[in-house]
Amino acid sequence: MNIMRNVLLLMLTTFFISTSYAQNTDVLNKYIVVLKPSTIPSAVASDIAQQANGRVGYIYENAIRGFSISIPEKALRGILNNPNVLYVEQDLPITAFLQTFPSGVERIFANDVTLSINNTDDQHVDADVAVLDTGIDIDHLDLNVVGGANCLSYSGKSPWNRTYYCDETKGYDDDHYHGTHVAGTIGALDNDFGVVGVAPGVRLWAVKVLDSAGSGSLAGIIAGIDWVVKQGNIEVINMSLGGSGQSNAMDSAIKAAFEAGVFVVVAAGNSNADSADFTPANAPFAFTVSALADFDGLEGGYGSATCRSDEDDTLANFSNWGTPVDIAAPGVCITSTYPIEKGSYGTISGTSMASPHVAGAAALLASKENEPTQIENILITKGNSNWVDTSPDGVKEPLLDIQSAAFVPTLIDVNNSNENAPPAAQFNANCIDLTCTFDASASTDSDGTIVSYEWNFGDYSSGSGDIVVHVYGAYASYNVTLTVTDDKGAVDVYENTVNVSESPAIVTESISMGKTWIARVSYSSGANISGTWSESGGSCTQTQCEIELAKKKASVVFTSDQNESVIIYKP
Known part of the structure; x- marks a missing residue:
């Protein structure tokens, strides 16, 4: 049995902002x-x-x-x-790890690739994200808060006579600021004012597990996770919070959420220490995020420091590091939403600000029905290394990068009462040596017509049309992207890796069977082969043809589906 003996230390919250914590004698x-x-x-x-x-x-x-x-x-x-x-x-005890067009959002994706932002389309990403934090300002015009729960609710007056629960009817408004700031980075609306989030307009669930001082308990955080799993429709959790220690109960709760289809993103912590000593950052099924200092939204390390003295494009000097960290994301001088009564927008720093960048990216992937394991794999493999790692462990995690077409989300146009279902892009590739035929005829549009097929062949060349032929210059693997647009302007993107290699040789056999003989073909690589035979009167399949000797056929011709022909002679 595991009994936690160490009292969890309170964690750092927002830099430059002082927070007092009430001491609980119980x-x-x-x-x-x-x-x-x-x-x-x-x-x-x-x-x-x-x-x-x-x-x-x-x-x-x-x-x-x-x-x-x-x-x-x-x-x-x-x-x-x-x-x-x-x-x-x-x-x-658990506490928050505290934190235009935000430079963090600008850094992780080029706005003309993954999403069309800074306009008035106000299309919402079709996913649900739970923010386990101090609540969210439910009246903020830049946030799409659809519901939530106050997991600090209780019945009974005295501390020894209280039963706690998650109240879905009221009380999840933000009485601090931390949760609202986190929520804005995840999904502030693309409505031509304020800021824009990584997943604009995503459905936000305010799960209040921290009080007006940014403090809470392990028990309350687990209650919040338990509530999210019960809902059954939330794909992503963000927890920009934590404390020192390790908890089997927390680990089990996060694992159960992951297995239930919920991707859990957590902040690494702000102690410039090993994140292995902090929960929930050290939970095996949590996706843990460290903070990058980025002042200009660009690579290169040339940005001038603004609200802090960190060096551009390096690990923030407060950020935790270590084996549990999966990815880095911008977390210094991040501008996002604030409660209306506190000015509507504010700029703060912390791994709390890095984590929601990743949660927003996870929401983009979740909108395409990716499961947690797939989301984790895409986030890591698509990350880049264009930053300087200054952590003591010497391990350089990938930096969040969502410029890949894999992050193009499913969107809902809230301005159109007759909602247009987006098309579904799909293609097949058939390559013979360096020549590949790409066929997008499997792409569909349930309520309209696809009017445009645009290709990126992965070798700095492009094309258009539903069926196109492209000749590559070298044998390699290429990431090919198809973008389809329907008659109402909705877009979908499909990306797949196409392997271009030398065509395998066709191997032939000629076998005597007494009164018949068999002509047989196969690929030297062992790949499946199919095609047609010149002998129509024999007993023929895709790979062999049996011919009667009485027909006095000295040979037959096999032509593959790739239009390669071989002659097989009678033994």
């Missing part, structure tokens, strides 16, 4: 109890609380099975000995 008496899979959490929690003279906090039934509880320390041994209990760990 923290050493608060625990998270994880139950065996066969148990019913509500029933077991009630029995254990009665026996231990304790009070139940949260009930977990989705991400994990268990509950949080406040008990006298002397009652802990009795809970550990309960046959329904898998393990117990101490509840720990």
Whole structure:
């Protein structure tokens, strides 16, 4: 059994902004109890609380099975000995890792490739992102907040008589600023004012797990994850929060979310330390993000410092590092949304600001029905190395880069009441030596007509048309992109790798069978072969033809689907 003994240290929040934290004298008496899979959490929690003279906090039934509880320390041994209990760990304090056209958004994608931004189309990315934070300003005109839950809600007046739960009806508005700032980086609207997010107009769910001081608990964060998993329609979680230590319960909750189809993005932390010592950054199924200092939205390291003294295109001097980190993203001097009463927009720094860049990118991928494993793979493989790693571990993670067509999202045009379904791009490639035929006739448009087929062949050349032939200059693998546009202007992009290699030789066999003989063909590479035979009267398949000796046929001709012909002679 795993019992957390160390009190979780409060984490750094926004630079240059002072936050006071109320001390909870009961923290050493608060625990998270994880139950065996066969148990019913509500029933077991009630029995254990009665026996231990304790009070139940949260009930977990989705991400994990268990509950949080406040008990006298002397009652802990009795809970550990309960046959329904898998393990117990101490509840720990958690806090936020604090943080025009934002330079961070500009750095990670060219706005004319992945999305058409800075206009008034106001198309929304078709995905759902839960922001586990201080809440989101639900009245902000630059944010598409569709719902949420206040996981700090409770019944009962005194601390020892409180039962906590996630209230979906009210209370998830932001009474701090951190959650609203994070939400803007993820999905601020493309509405020609304010700022624009990585996934403009994405559906935001405000899951309030931190209070007005930016503080919370391990138990409350797990309750937020549990609530998201229960919804069943949210594809991405962002957690720009954490604290020192390790938690099996947190790890299990994130793993369950991942397996339920939710991609979980977390901030690495702001202590210039090894992220392996911080939860949830060290959770195996979390996608952990460090912060890059980028002042001009461009590569090269030539940007002049603005709100901080970091060097352009280097790891931010506050950012955590280490093995758990999966990717880096802009996190210094990031401009995003603020609660209206605090000025609507603000600029802050932190790994909290880096994480939502990645969450927004994950939302773009989720809109195309990519699963968490696929999202993780695309984010890592499409990242670039155009930055300077100054971390003590010497490991250079990829920098978030969403210029690839893989990130072109599914969009909803909210200005059109008769919504136009976008087309679906698809193509097949057939290559003989260096000559490839690309066929996009499998592309469809459910409510209209595709009017344009544009190709990028991956070798700095392009073409147009539904069926095109392209001759490459060398044998290699090429990332080919097809962009289709329908009659109402909706666009879809399909990208695939095409391997251009020397055509395999056709191997022939001639076999005597007594009264018949068999002509047989195959590719030297072992690949499938198909084609037609000149002998129409024999018994022929794709790979062989049996001919009667009585026909006195001395040879037959096989022509492959690639129009290569060979003659097979009678043995």
